[in-house]
Amino acid sequence: MILCALYIALTCTITDFLSTPIKSFSDIVFVLLHWSTITIALFSILTLISLINKYLFSAIYTIFCFLSAILAYFRYTINFSFNTMILDIVFQNDIVVSADMITIPLILWVIIISIIGYFISSYRKNYILNFKSATTYVIAIIALCLSIILFYPNGRFTRPICERIPFNIINVTSKYISQRQEIETERPRQCKYANSVNQDSTIVVVVIGEALRPANMSINGYHRKTTPNIETLGVVSLDSVFSDYVYTNRSVPHLMTRATSANPEIAYTERSFIDVYKAAGIPTTTIANQDAEKPYVYFINEADSVIRSNQTKTVYNFDKWLDADILPHYNNILKENHKQQLIVIHTIGSHWWYNSHYSDEHEIFKPTMRSRIVSNCDSMEIVNSYDNTVIYTDFIISEIIKPLQNKNAIMIYLSDHGEALGENNLWLHASESEIMHHTAAMIWMSKKYIELYPNKYEALLLNKTQKHKTDFLYHTAIDAGNIKSDVLDSTLSLLN
Ligand SMILES: [Zn+2]
Known part of the structure; x- marks a missing residue:
């Protein structure tokens, strides 16, 4: 034997x-x-x-x-x-x-x-x-x-x-x-009605990030210049957003649905905001750059079309697994020129093993980690590698925004949870610590969008300094597309 x-x-x-x-x-x-x-x-x-x-x-x-x-x-x-x-x-x-x-x-x-x-x-x-x-x-x-x-x-x-x-x-x-x-297993549709009240074509892009901590973004005051592109593009960063959960499998279903801290089980029984767009007759697409996991596979497949990049990767691969692979698909979808459109992107972001998730040209901070075992890495090397993923995410977000600049468009970014980088001797995520709950969120609106909806932009600026939970995403995503629906709770929208 x-x-x-x-x-x-x-x-x-x-x-x-x-x-x-x-x-x-x-x-x-x-x-x-x-x-x-x-x-x-x-x-x-x-x-x-x-x-x-x-x-x-x-x-x-x-x-x-x-x-x-x-x-x-x-x-x-x-x-x-x-x-x-x-x-x-x-x-x-x-x-x-x-x-x-x-x-x-x-x-x-x-x-x-x-x-x-x-x-x-x-x-x-x-x-x-x-x-x-x-x-x-x-x-x-x-x-x-x-x-x-x-x-x-x-x-x-x-x-x-x-x-x-x-x-x-x-x-x-x-x-x-x-x-x-x-x-x-079909989940029932929650909304009784969903009507788009847009006069003009509107593109809504929702990006689900991975383990991006606001503290390491220069847009939030970090001493290293990690987010130069989004700063130039006028992204509004919300630096006081907290997730209920500290790992992907729990966090993603929660933020995609109406689930709240009081009613977390909704994440496993209800549909996501993608379905509200579908009910309003708006074409929807998801592009996933993470392997599908049971808790959120339902939402990825809710969209009219589903695209997966990096289909041959699992967490045990250590070669490059980049979010740039999303971009050709994304640019193709934009070319479809729908009157209205929802695109949801699930990124690999700052997932461990950090070195795999940024390109060689984005390796700015050195030396980077060389071992895959946290305890064998020098803490500065881990931080360097992590910061390179932040630089890379800054690049990806700017590439997502650029083709939207001359359109009536809005981009909403929310990371599923934060990441610990040595605070109280904790690293990565999925254990209990404040820093893992503190997660990155940002919203960008095109000039045209701000002109059409100045109230939404003003509301966003007022909400910027407030403390929020990731519960905002479902309602903000619906509100961003100007959809009137019985499931929309405007008090939870950051654009209200
Ligand atoms: Zn995650």
Whole structure:
């Protein structure tokens, strides 16, 4: 069984670690520990399967080798990580695209790995289990205990194991099935009416940011010049906005819907502001640059058209994953020249691992971090890398605004939560601290928009210095498009 586990771990799982940034000896130890944990998990699961039936084991093991070989091939050749978007392409969209990826080297590699895998499993099959022997029970109990420890729901090891080859085969497939169920479970429309009262064409762009903390933006007084572009473009930054949650999966559904601190469950039962635009007959598009997660996959798919960039990335990729990939899609949509339009963009922003999320030319602050383990990084290196993501976000927002300048348009940016950079010895997000709740928000209006709706601009300037919760987004987004609807609570709109 050790040989069976090592075979997959050495030929396939290892490809998941080849792009991991290594700075020091402890990074190597860390990677080896991760890889060994997956090998032990594989050993324990395979052992349990082999106890059921030797033919069943042989069949499952060979299939595991076959599928792992496919994933390892793409992981090694194009640094592609298996995720639910890939399955979406294969099952929902364009099967021709998937067929194009089947090449001779891939076929040869998969055949070789599967055949050797089959022989290893057959070798294992020749051993007859002896249920009269105490050793069998000891091994079974050890395998069971290891499986419980390693796969304990939401446990310390579960995610790193389940998102790596071969366990991602099962994990991603089950995630995909539950996401499809989530999308297909129709939520009722909340608004009784939604009428656009626009005289002129209006473009509304809503950008959902990632882990952008207002304290590191020069527009809010940060000592480093991190947001020069948006300052020049006249963006109004709201530097007192707080999110109820400190991680994406909770925060995004909350800010997309009518959910409030008093009624947070609304995020999981109601539709988002995108649906109010649809009810008003306005074309809607979402462009997503983060992998789809069950809590917010419903909203991404609410729009009339859904575009995904960087479809082959997961958090375990460490090469470039840039928001610039959104821009060609965005510019194409603007060319469609609808009378009115809503575009919602979900960015990767300042997501960990920071170095992956800004381009080389935006690496202004140096040295940057070299290890992916926070405790192995120098704190100044982390801050440098983080600030480079802020510079990059400033560039992206300016590229989003530029084509809107001569139109009647408004852009609303809201980050899902903040980020800790060493305050009280905390880093990143998803633990409890004030700095993680404090999140970046900004609004930009074109000249034409301000001329048409001076009251909205004045209201925004009055709201700028007030303290707000991310609850404002749903209502502000509807108000921005001049939609009259029973679901709009104008008291929560920043434009009122
Ligand atoms: Zn987030």
